[in-house]
Amino acid sequence: MAFTNSDVVSNDTEEFSGVPDELRQASPHEIRRMIREERFTGNTSGFSLGFLQGNLAILPAEYAMDFQRYCQRNPKPCPLVGISDTGEPTLPTLGFDIDIRTDIPSYNIYRGGELTDQATNIKDLWQDDFVTFVIGCSYTFENALMAEGVSLRHIDENKTVSMYNTNIQTTPAGPFSGGTVVSMRPLSVEKAIRAIEITSRFPQAHGTPVHFGDPEDIGIADISKPDWGDPTEIRDGEVPVFWACGVTPQAAVRNAKPSLCITHSPGSMLITDIPGMDAGRGPLRV
Amino acid sequence: MAFTNSDVVSNDTEEFSGVPDELRQASPHEIRRMIREERFTGNTSGFSLGFLQGNLAILPAEYAMDFQRYCQRNPKPCPLVGISDTGEPTLPTLGFDIDIRTDIPSYNIYRGGELTDQATNIKDLWQDDFVTFVIGCSYTFENALMAEGVSLRHIDENKTVSMYNTNIQTTPAGPFSGGTVVSMRPLSVEKAIRAIEITSRFPQAHGTPVHFGDPEDIGIADISKPDWGDPTEIRDGEVPVFWACGVTPQAAVRNAKPSLCITHSPGSMLITDIPGMDAGRGPLRV
Numbered sequence: 001m002a003f004t005n006s007d008v009v010s011n012d013t014e015e016f017s018g019v020p021d022e023l024r025q026a027s028p029h030e031i032r033r034m035i036r037e038e039r040f041t042g043n044t045s046g047f048s049l050g051f052l053q054g055n056l057a058i059l060p061a062e063y064a065m066d067f068q069r070y071c072q073r074n075p076k077p078c079p080l081v082g083i084s085d086t087g088e089p090t091l092p093t094l095g096f097d098i099d100i101r102t103d104i105p106s107y108n109i110y111r112g113g114e115l116t117d118q119a120t121n122i123k124d125l126w127q128d129d130f131v132t133f134v135i136g137c138s139y140t141f142e143n144a145l146m147a148e149g150v151s152l153r154h155i156d157e158n159k160t161v162s163m164y165n166t167n168i169q170t171t172p173a174g175p176f177s178g179g180t181v182v183s184m185r186p187l188s189v190e191k192a193i194r195a196i197e198i199t200s201r202f203p204q205a206h207g208t209p210v211h212f213g214d215p216e217d218i219g220i221a222d223i224s225k226p227d228w229g230d231p232t233e234i235r236d237g238e239v240p241v242f243w244a245c246g247v248t249p250q251a252a253v254r255n256a257k258p259s260l261c262i263t264h265s266p267g268s269m270l271i272t273d274i275p276g277m278d279a280g281r282g283p284l285r286v
Numbered sequence: 287m288a289f290t291n292s293d294v295v296s297n298d299t300e301e302f303s304g305v306p307d308e309l310r311q312a313s314p315h316e317i318r319r320m321i322r323e324e325r326f327t328g329n330t331s332g333f334s335l336g337f338l339q340g341n342l343a344i345l346p347a348e349y350a351m352d353f354q355r356y357c358q359r360n361p362k363p364c365p366l367v368g369i370s371d372t373g374e375p376t377l378p379t380l381g382f383d384i385d386i387r388t389d390i391p392s393y394n395i396y397r398g399g400e401l402t403d404q405a406t407n408i409k410d411l412w413q414d415d416f417v418t419f420v421i422g423c424s425y426t427f428e429n430a431l432m433a434e435g436v437s438l439r440h441i442d443e444n445k446t447v448s449m450y451n452t453n454i455q456t457t458p459a460g461p462f463s464g465g466t467v468v469s470m471r472p473l474s475v476e477k478a479i480r481a482i483e484i485t486s487r488f489p490q491a492h493g494t495p496v497h498f499g500d501p502e503d504i505g506i507a508d509i510s511k512p513d514w515g516d517p518t519e520i521r522d523g524e525v526p527v528f529w530a531c532g533v534t535p536q537a538a539v540r541n542a543k544p545s546l547c548i549t550h551s552p553g554s555m556l557i558t559d560i561p562g563m564d565a566g567r568g569p570l571r572v
Contacts, residue, residue, distance in 0.1 A: 061351070065417075068354050069369045073379050083355045085459070093359050093457055120443070165400075171379055203489060 024049045024282035028095060028271045035271075036102040038120050043160070043267035044105060045139055054081055054094070054207070055246035055268035056104055056136035057253065058262040061086050064131035067176025070252060071135065073171040077180050077248035079204045080271075084132035091132065095273035100132050106265035108250070122262055135246050137269055138183060139257075140205035144198050150191050153278065154232050160267060163245055164225035167219030168210060170248065174255035182210060182218070182242040184226070186234040196261050199243070211242040220243065228266060299357030300478050310335045314381060314557045321557075322388040324406050329553035330391060331425055338491070339555035340367055340380070340420035341532035343355050344408075344548040346370050349415035352460025355534065356538060357421065359457040362535035363466050365490045367558075370418035376417065381559035388419050394536070394549035395406055399543035408548055421532050422468060426491035431482055436477050446553060447471065448512035449531055454496060456534065461525070461542035467513070468496060468504070470526040472520040478527050485529070497528040504528065514552060 028048045034040050044053060059067055064086070071078035073182065082094040089146055091098045102121045111118035119125070138161070138257070142152055154161045161183045168180040192212055200208050215223045223240060224231055228247060234240055253261045264270065291303065300493045314334045320326050332341060345353055350372070357364035368380040377384045390405045395403040395411070405411070409433050424447070428438055440447045447469045454466040473481055478498055508528060512515055514533060521525055539547045550556065 045355070065347075065351050065354070068351070068358075069371070072354075072366055080358055082357050084354070086351070097479050 012114065013078060022048050022135040025049055028273050029097065029202050031271050032095070032098065032103045035105050036099065041105045041120050041268070044252050044269045044271055045142075045267065046174065046269050047203070049143060052081065052094075052168065052272045053137045054272055055137050055249070056100070056107075056262070056264040056270055057249050058100070058130050059133070059136065059253075059258055059259060060127065061129040061131055062257045063175070063256070063261075064133075066176055066256075067133060069173035070170070070176040071249070074175055074180075074248070075203065075212060076185045076207055077246065077263050079102075079136040080133060081204055081274075082128075082134050083135035085108075086131050087128040087187050089126065089130075089132070089274075091134065091270075094270070098270070098272075099225055100270070102271055105136035105268035108260040108263045108265050110250075110253055110258075110263065112259065113254045113261075115240040118265055125260075125262065127199045127260075133249075133261065134270055134272070135206040135249060136202075137246050138206055138243060141199045141243075143200045145195055148193075148194070150187065151196070152197050154185070154230065157232075159232070161228035162223075162230060162232045163228035163247055163266075164215075164220045164223075164242075165227050165251070166242075167213075170252065175258075176249075178251045178255045179219070180246070181245045181247040181251055182209065183226070183229075183245040184223070184232065184240045184242050186232060186238040187241050188238055192239055195241060206244050207245070209243050213247075215240060224256060253260065290383075290412045302362070309333050311547050314559050315383065317539055318381070318384065318389045322385065325362070327391045327406050327554070330424075330555045330557055331441070332555065334557050335429060336561060338367065338380075338560040339425045339429055340424045340558060341423050341535070342386070342393075342548070342550040342556055343419045343421065343535050344386070344416050345419070345539075346413065346546060347415040347417055349461070349542070349544045349547075350419075351418060352462055352542075353535075355459035356456070356462035357419065357535070359459055359535070359563065360466075361489065362491065362496060362530035363456065363532065364494055365422040365492065366419060367422050367490055367560075368418075370421035371507055372417050373414040375412065375416075375418070377556075377558075379422060384556070384558075386556070387412050389468035389513070390550050390556055394551050396539055396547040396549065396551045398537075398545065399540045399547075411544075411546075420556055420558070421535060422488075422491040423532050424492055424529060427485045427488045427529075430488065431533075432483055432485055434480070436473065436484065437480050438471055440471070440516065443518075445518070446518035447515050448509075448518045449514035450501075450509075450528075451537070452528075453515050453537045455561065456538065461544075462535075462538040464537045464541045465505070466496065467531045467533040467537055469515075470501075470509070470518065470528050472518060472524040473527050474524055478525055481527060482547075491547045492531070494530050495513075495527050495529050498525050499520050501526060501528075533554040
């Protein structure tokens with residue numbers, strides 16, 4: 001069975017309109033196997049529902065200590081959920097038999113801070129000095145929001161969430177620095193309050209919002225023109241609510257200009273064996 | 287004004303019987319100044335009430351990446367709240383004007399994994415390759431427990447909490463490994479449930495317990511003989527409740543045998559400028 005993005009279309013289910021049942025209910029191990037065999041190379045939103053998904057950053061060891069400091073100092077955009085041993089493509093604290101060289105649907109390759117390439121595996125690029133970082137992802141709290149009755153327009157409309165550069169500066173570490181990238185979800189005030197309550201339980205998946213209301217307060221000039229993802233309509237009676245986003249470290253990497261950095265392509269996450277509701281309770285016991 | 291441990295005696299207040307009012311209400315900056323001038327060299331429990339206190343570990347850079355991995359993989363015993371830049375004695379994400387060479391009341395010096403010395407400052411030991419790690423501390427959740435009506439016997443009796451080695455193995459990273467060290471507080475079942483509820487809000491201060499009930503389940507042969515701290519009476523109708531403890535990394539350091547490691551002496555913590563209730567919400571904005 002092979003899937004492409006074009007298979008991921010509305011099938012009229014209540015909450016995860018885009019994802020076929022067999023992918024929603026498949027185990028993380030099954031999905032990773034499908035990805036490893038390059039039978040799927042797209043967006044993992046809604047896959048293996050209930051399991052923690054993660055953003056990826058792979059860096060040579062010389063940058064690793066500063067990048068780790070950067071994540072520790074900026075836990076809202078960069079909640080670290082796993083770090084590999086140097087040169088090891090496995091992540092035993094995040095899942096059984098993960099091979100980070102193959103288990104991401106699509107990789108972004110940055111050289112000197114510039115996106116130069118995309119790939120469906122990085123077997124030929126692997127180096128003995130690589131350190132892998134996995135950072136919690138908003139899919140975790142989005143599942144919790146929808147399960148508790150807070151519907152999300154970008155998911156209802158099968159689009160990618162709107163993301164923006166802001167003037168909220170991160171705390172620098174070594175060469176890593178820059179503004180916080182945020183994702184935006186329009187909500188009624190009542191649902192916004194509920195969403196803050198729910199996301200406070202997920203500090204390892206960006207936690208509570210960083211802002212709501214006037215986009216200009218955080219340096220967003222035109223809310224209809226996201227820097228990443230699709231535009232999202234804001235209806236009467238709704239406020240835009242902004243969460244720190246896992247794209248932030250990719251912006252920091254562009255500033256740091258490391259010789260090489262490999263990330264996931266936006267939306268194509270690592271699916272871990274950790275139950276999503278356990279995000280924030282630490283790594284898997286091995 | 288100078289204080290010693292002998293000044294820290296019961297003065298019959300409700301909750302923090304041992305600590306004079308001027309120390310409870312002093313700002314973190316004032317207390318650190320007193321410590322820097324070596325006018326206090328004891329236990330900081332109850333000082334600058336409401337501000338996050340931290341365990342200390344200073345290591346040469348060659349051990350820093352593995353120690354950081356060790357903390358990330360073991361967030362209950364080792365919740366990282368701050369990491370310095372290499373060679374920098376300041377901690378700007380944790381407080382104004384911290385100098386880690388002088389701002390801890392008492393330091394333990396480990397050489398090759400053995401405790402060889404204690405000191406009231408480490409100005410003469412400082413190295414350009416040192417990295418400082420600050421790990422959340424149980425004082426944060428103890429304040430919250432007492433504020434919400436869960437009284438703690440070791441504090442009522444002005445003793446040090448009972449701590450034990452266990453057979454709960456940590457997830458290793460490089461040379462760092464070993465059993466989890468726990469602290470024990472006897473509580474009624476009703477208060478134990480409330481304590482689990484309250485401490486779930488403090489993932490950066492050891493979070494929820496790792497065990498309650500039979501001490502032998504986690505390898506403690508004789509509950510009346512703690513490995514650190516004072517014995518604590520367990521009364522009829524009480525269960526012992528065990529939390530992961532910030533002494534765990536000191537045990538890991540003994541296993542790793544780094545050439546040099548400097549920690550706080552048990553009970554003599556770094557007092558940060560971070561409001562304690564904000565533990566878990568990330569570092570101070572600087």
